[in-house]
Amino acid sequence: MDKKLLLKKKFRPGEWFAERMVSLTAYISLTFIALIFIFVFREAVPLFKDRSHEVAAFKAAPLEEMETYGSEMVEGDAGVLENPSTEDKHALHVSKASDLLAKDWQPISDQPKYGLWPLFAGSFKVTLIAILLAAPIAILAALYTHTFAPKWCKELMKPTIEILSGFPSVVIGFFALTVLATAIQSLFGFEYRLNAFVGGVAMSLAVIPIIFTISEDALTAVPKSLSEASLALGAKKWETSLFVILPAAIPGVFAAVLLGFGRAFGETMIVLMATGNAALMSFDFSEPVRTLSATIGAEMAEVVFGDFHYNVLFAIGILLFIISFSLNLFAEFFVRQKLMKKFRGN
Amino acid sequence: MNKILKKVISVLAASSLFAAPMQAAITVKGSDTMVIMAQRWAELYMSENTSAKIQVTGGGSGTGISALINGTTDICNASRPIKPTEREKLKERYGTLGVEIKVARDGLAVYVHESSPIQELTLAQIKDIYTGKISNWKQVGGPDEKIIVYGRENNSGTYVYFKDFVLKGEDYMAGMLSMPGTAAVVNAVSKDAKAIGYGGAAYAKGIRLIKVKKDEKSQGYEPTAENVKAGKYPITRFLYLYVKNRPTGELKQFIDWILSDKGQSIVTKVGYFPIR
Numbered sequence: 001m002d003k004k005l006l007l008k009k010k011f012r013p014g015e016w017f018a019e020r021m022v023s024l025t026a027y028i029s030l031t032f033i034a035l036i037f038i039f040v041f042r043e044a045v046p047l048f049k050d051r052s053h054e055v056a057a058f059k060a061a062p063l064e065e066m067e068t069y070g071s072e073m074v075e076g077d078a079g080v081l082e083n084p085s086t087e088d089k090h091a092l093h094v095s096k097a098s099d100l101l102a103k104d105w106q107p108i109s110d111q112p113k114y115g116l117w118p119l120f121a122g123s124f125k126v127t128l129i130a131i132l133l134a135a136p137i138a139i140l141a142a143l144y145t146h147t148f149a150p151k152w153c154k155e156l157m158k159p160t161i162e163i164l165s166g167f168p169s170v171v172i173g174f175f176a177l178t179v180l181a182t183a184i185q186s187l188f189g190f191e192y193r194l195n196a197f198v199g200g201v202a203m204s205l206a207v208i209p210i211i212f213t214i215s216e217d218a219l220t221a222v223p224k225s226l227s228e229a230s231l232a233l234g235a236k237k238w239e240t241s242l243f244v245i246l247p248a249a250i251p252g253v254f255a256a257v258l259l260g261f262g263r264a265f266g267e268t269m270i271v272l273m274a275t276g277n278a279a280l281m282s283f284d285f286s287e288p289v290r291t292l293s294a295t296i297g298a299e300m301a302e303v304v305f306g307d308f309h310y311n312v313l314f315a316i317g318i319l320l321f322i323i324s325f326s327l328n329l330f331a332e333f334f335v336r337q338k339l340m341k342k343f344r345g346n
Numbered sequence: 347m348n349k350i351l352k353k354v355i356s357v358l359a360a361s362s363l364f365a366a367p368m369q370a371a372i373t374v375k376g377s378d379t380m381v382i383m384a385q386r387w388a389e390l391y392m393s394e395n396t397s398a399k400i401q402v403t404g405g406g407s408g409t410g411i412s413a414l415i416n417g418t419t420d421i422c423n424a425s426r427p428i429k430p431t432e433r434e435k436l437k438e439r440y441g442t443l444g445v446e447i448k449v450a451r452d453g454l455a456v457y458v459h460e461s462s463p464i465q466e467l468t469l470a471q472i473k474d475i476y477t478g479k480i481s482n483w484k485q486v487g488g489p490d491e492k493i494i495v496y497g498r499e500n501n502s503g504t505y506v507y508f509k510d511f512v513l514k515g516e517d518y519m520a521g522m523l524s525m526p527g528t529a530a531v532v533n534a535v536s537k538d539a540k541a542i543g544y545g546g547a548a549y550a551k552g553i554r555l556i557k558v559k560k561d562e563k564s565q566g567y568e569p570t571a572e573n574v575k576a577g578k579y580p581i582t583r584f585l586y587l588y589v590k591n592r593p594t595g596e597l598k599q600f601i602d603w604i605l606s607d608k609g610q611s612i613v614t615k616v617g618y619f620p621i622r
Contacts, residue, residue, distance in 0.1 A: 066433070069447045069592060073605045074584075075622035108500040108509070109517050118520070177530075182537060191492055193538050194523055276523035277499070288523050298499045298526065301409060304432070305416075 037321065044314035047097045051308065055094050095308040100315070105279035105290065107299065107309045114312050116319075118279040122196070122289030126271055127264040129200025129285060130207050135257050137204075138211035142253075146219040147241040158216065165209030173273030176202035181274065190286040194276035197285045202270050207260040214259060218252020219245055255331040262327040266320050268293040292316050371399035372600060376410020376423030377503050378527070379546060380585050383450065383616045384423055390612065391603055398596065407503030414588055415439060420597060422588040425452070425503035426510070440590055447587040449604055451619040453569030454508065454581040455547040456556040457532065459539045464488050466557035466566035469580055473512055475542060478519030483540065495522045496534050496543035504528070507583055508544055547617065574619045585618065 093112055102115030145157045181198045184190065190197070222245050230240040246253070276288025277298065296313050303310045374384050381404035388400035405413075410422035415435045428444060436444050456472055458464050467475075467486060474480040475493055484490045497518060498505040509518065525531045528545035535543040536552025547555065547569040557566030560580040573579040593601050603609050610620040 064443060066428075067443060067445045067592070069445045069589075070601065070605045071448065073621060074448050104520060106517050106520075108506060110515050111517075178533075191540075192494060192523070193534065272526070277525075278521050278523050280520055288521070290524075298524070299501050301406060301501055303501070304408065305412060 040314050040317050040321065044311055044318050046306070047100075047308070047311040047315055051096075052094045100312065103281055105295070107312070112309070114309070116292070116316070118281040119290055119292045119295055119316070121281055121283065122275070122279070123265055123291040123293070125196045125283065125285060125289055126199045126203060126275060126291055127261060129197060130203035130264045131257065131261055133201060134204035134207040134211055134260060138208045138256075138260075139215050139253055141208075142212050142215035142219055143241055143246060146216060147237065147245065158213075161209050161212050163209075164205065165213070167206070169206055169267060169269040170273070172202050172205050173270040176270065176274035188286070192276060192286065192288050194274060194288055195286050196275060196289040199271045199275035199289065199291075200285070202274050203264050203267060206267060206270060207264050210263055211256045211260040214256035215249070215253045218249040218256065221252065222248045251335050255335040258327050258331040258335065262324040262331075265327075266293055266324050268297040272297050292320055296320075371401050372421065372597060373419045374400060374402045374421045374423060375405060375413045375419040376421075377407040377425040377585070378404045379407075379425040379452070379503060380423040380450075383585075383613060383618060386612045386616060387604055387609060390608070391600060395599075398600070400600065406501055407506075408501065411588065414444070414590065420589065421601075424586045424588055425583070426507045427584075427586065428588055436590065442591050445589050445592055447589070447601060447605075448584045448621055449587050449609075450585040450613045450621060451574055452583050452585055453547050453574040453579045453619065454504065454512075454544060454583060455569045456558060456581070457535050457543045457545070457553040458556055459535060459541055460552050460554045461539050462488065462554065464556065466559055468559040468561055469512060470561065472558070473514065473516070476508075476513055476518055476522065477516050478521065491540045494538055494541045495519065496531050496538075496541055497522045497524055498528070498531065498545070499524045499526050502527075504545060511583070512581060571614070571619055584621075 093110070095112060095114065099112075099114045100116050102113050103117050104113040104115045105118050106113040141157070141161065145154050149157060176198055177194070180202055181193050184198050184201065185193045188197075226244055226248055227240050230244040231237070235244070271289075271291045272294040275291065275294065277290045277294055278288040279290040279295075280287055296316055299309070300313055303313060374388065381402065384402045388402050392398050392400060407422075407424040407426055410419065410424060411428060411432050413419040414422040415432065417439070428446065433443050436442065456467065462483075464483065464486065471480065471486050475486075476495060476497070478495075480486060481493055482490065483493055497508070500506075509515065523534070525534055525543075531543040531545045532550045532553055535541040536550060543553075555568055557568050558580050559566040567573040567578045567580070569579045569581070574582050587601065587604070589597065589601075605621070610622070613620045
């Protein structure tokens with residue numbers, strides 16, 4: 001028989017179909033991400049539109065008196081406060097894209113202020129606290145489970161910490177709001193019950209499992225020969241783990257911390273509930289903060305569609321997307337691939 | 347077996363076809379402050395008029411007005427007056443300016459922690475506290491402590507009302523802690539001896555309602571039913587319904603019922619104050 005005929009692949013329709021389906025689903029999810037990005041971007045672009053003519057048109061056409069119904073049923077309006085200004089100053093204000101560089105966030109105002117700096121400061125403050133607390137705990141825990149823990153303990157520890165990552169963030173937020181905030185205030189005597197520190201501590205609960213899991217994977221990926229060589233040379237177990245295994249796994253651990261940073265930066269519910277949401281421009285971690293993500297979470301539902309404020313919220317969404325996307329990209333490509341090669345020499 | 351299934355499906359389809367055009371549901375959307383009241387109205391009205399169908403959802407005053415503009419709701423609940431810009435949009439879409447219906451009164455309370463020695467404040471003092479001009483309880487006759495200021499998130503009608511009417515349009519201080527909902531404000535104030543907050547007239551453990559004075563010389567009043575009704579309590583607002591056109595037909599029937607004694611008795615039951 002001809003050898004060529006034997007080697008020729010037989011066309012199997014079922015297999016072909018299954019293959020196509022799998023690749024199709026992969027492409028669909030890619031398309032979804034692209035579409036989300038396009039949608040968010042499209043809603044943010046009118047930020048750069050010149051709005052002065054809208055305001056001029058609004059000024060030119062004063063509205064008639066409001067029609068009422070059933071007002072004869074209302075008995076007296078004594079004591080009801082008078083609105084001091086009948087004109088809508090908010091609508092007469094022309095907002096520009098450069099407003100985003102201001103130092104105040106007061107979108108509902110006669111002179112709306114859309115400065116993003118206090119929100120940036122807030123996001124960074126909370127994220128920094130969360131990472132400073134979570135990273136050492138998670139990395140040391142990963143080191144312990146990898147090298148020291150007996151097998152049964154390892155098998156208990158890993159799933160338990162991973163369950164933490166499945167915890168709904170609203171539950172963590174509620175816990176922080178009701179229990180943690182009071183405990184921290186009585187412990188440290190902070191003036192504000194809800195502040196950046198409470199948010200950071202609560203956030204670290206959400207970040208620990210991410211850093212732990214990825215660091216543990218990185219430690220496991222270190223070749224056995226390294227630790228065996230170290231032990232054979234007479235190094236103790238703790239010396240081996242701290243000075244041989246951990247340094248070899250550093251790129252992976254660093255990537256874990258970066259991914260944790262990305263998660264913390266975008267997390268909404270915890271900070272919305274636990275940080276007090278005051279857009280303050282300060283670096284004092286005992287003061288309340290308002291983060292970028294919490295601002296979207298709190299304000300999106302009520303904003304007038306197509307308004308400048310609406311566009312600004314979408315622009316914040318793009319910023320968050322870009323930040324977490326570049327962090328993930330950096331963690332994946334640079335740290336994991338390049339550094340790993342450099343350290344391992346293969 | 348298959349035949350039976352087919353029959354069932356066809357009967358179901360036919361019945362749903364016939365049921366749908368029989369009555370179109372009236373949709374009500376808007377203020378979270380008013381959502382419980384609106385639900386009670388709908389329940390009682392539907393039990394009296396079995397042919398009527400009313401759907402109530404919350405979301406906030408701004409959301410309700412947006413829905414009215416977008417044509418996804420028949421009635422909008424609002425805890426603040428509609429804004430000129432919003433009426434402008436309504437006019438653009440439908441050529442009407444909307445109709446305003448006052449359906450209830452609400453006294454907006456100012457709370458402090460129960461241990462606070464502060465009994466009463468003037469409107470001007472409340473304004474100064476919320477704009478940040480007064481930052482220590484000492485300045486209003488209390489102990490030498492910083493004032494921790496709680497308010498609502500800027501998506502709430504209460505936030506906008508308080509800003510327009512009590513702060514006279516000035517901005518809140520940047521350091522105000524924003525809470526999602528009156529319950530959250532009450533909870534926060536009840537846990538903080540130095541706190542002040544505002545919201546609907548809620549009586550909860552751990553907080554006390556401040557007596558509010560219109561100015562230095564006048565007497566302070568608590569937001570009780572009598573005081574709000576008599577117009578003595580100074581932070582009183584109306585709660586509104588907004589519709590596109592002058593109501594007719596079923597819509598008119600429902601709104602007239604809300605304004606009737608029966609509808610107004612529900613207002614009192616859910617903790618607000620009737621219009622007369």
